[in-house]
Amino acid sequence: MEIFYKEKTFFTSKDLALSVIGGRWKIAIIWCLLQQSPLRLSEIQKYLADVNQRMLIRQLRELEEDQIITRVVYPVVPPKVEYQLNEIGLLLEPVVTSICNWGDNFREFLEENTDKQSVE
Amino acid sequence: MEIFYKEKTFFTSKDLALSVIGGRWKIAIIWCLLQQSPLRLSEIQKYLADVNQRMLIRQLRELEEDQIITRVVYPVVPPKVEYQLNEIGLLLEPVVTSICNWGDNFREFLEENTDKQSVE
DNA sequence: CCGGATCCGTGTTGATACTG
């Protein structure tokens, strides 16, 4: 079961998945677009305050290349570009949800184990 | 709902989760330890053939710091060190599973859309 | 004005030895 994609060889579909969603901000971007869609670049920036614009654009381009999201450019002034998940991208919802749920568990775990040391 | 952890502030538990499992090889390592546990370093290296040893050790140390895995050192010669997921780490199983499932979906998607171009 | 591209400094990752 070998998968060739983008000049690389993957031996499990897990590795293929990680190559697509493993980017530094990919999951966060997908989370945004699951909350609301479509979104403009500036709107995603508001959601993800601590991501700089250059990285955001790069990660969006990669997601677009992998056909996870669709980028729609409106030829207007000032420029308007909208991003939204396509079909295969929407199927990432369970991944994002399970991460959010685990995050809740981990937060509770921290609260229990770090006797009220800085979690509130 | 602000979470302070490791001198950083997180505003959602999703961001907290990503800070822990978002490392370059974290998910792959956790996948290994879900397949079989405990595992020695050399065994993890066999599973993750394309990860270099330095990074593997560093990622394992980070997971240990975050209390996701436990590192057991046996004082023998030659050295023997075993890694295994602890309770909160085992709860990551749904995350890994959903990623694997999506990977399967994505692979099928590629097969359909790239008319037998390099997927088999 | 908004999306995005370029320049450049910095931290992270990788390849290949090497040690106990």
Place this chain on the structure above:
DNA sequence: CAGTATCAACACGGATCCGG
């Protein structure tokens, strides 16, 4: 076998500039 050292390559971030 587990882990470290060194150096090169790359990803990332901040600031700035561009084009419509």
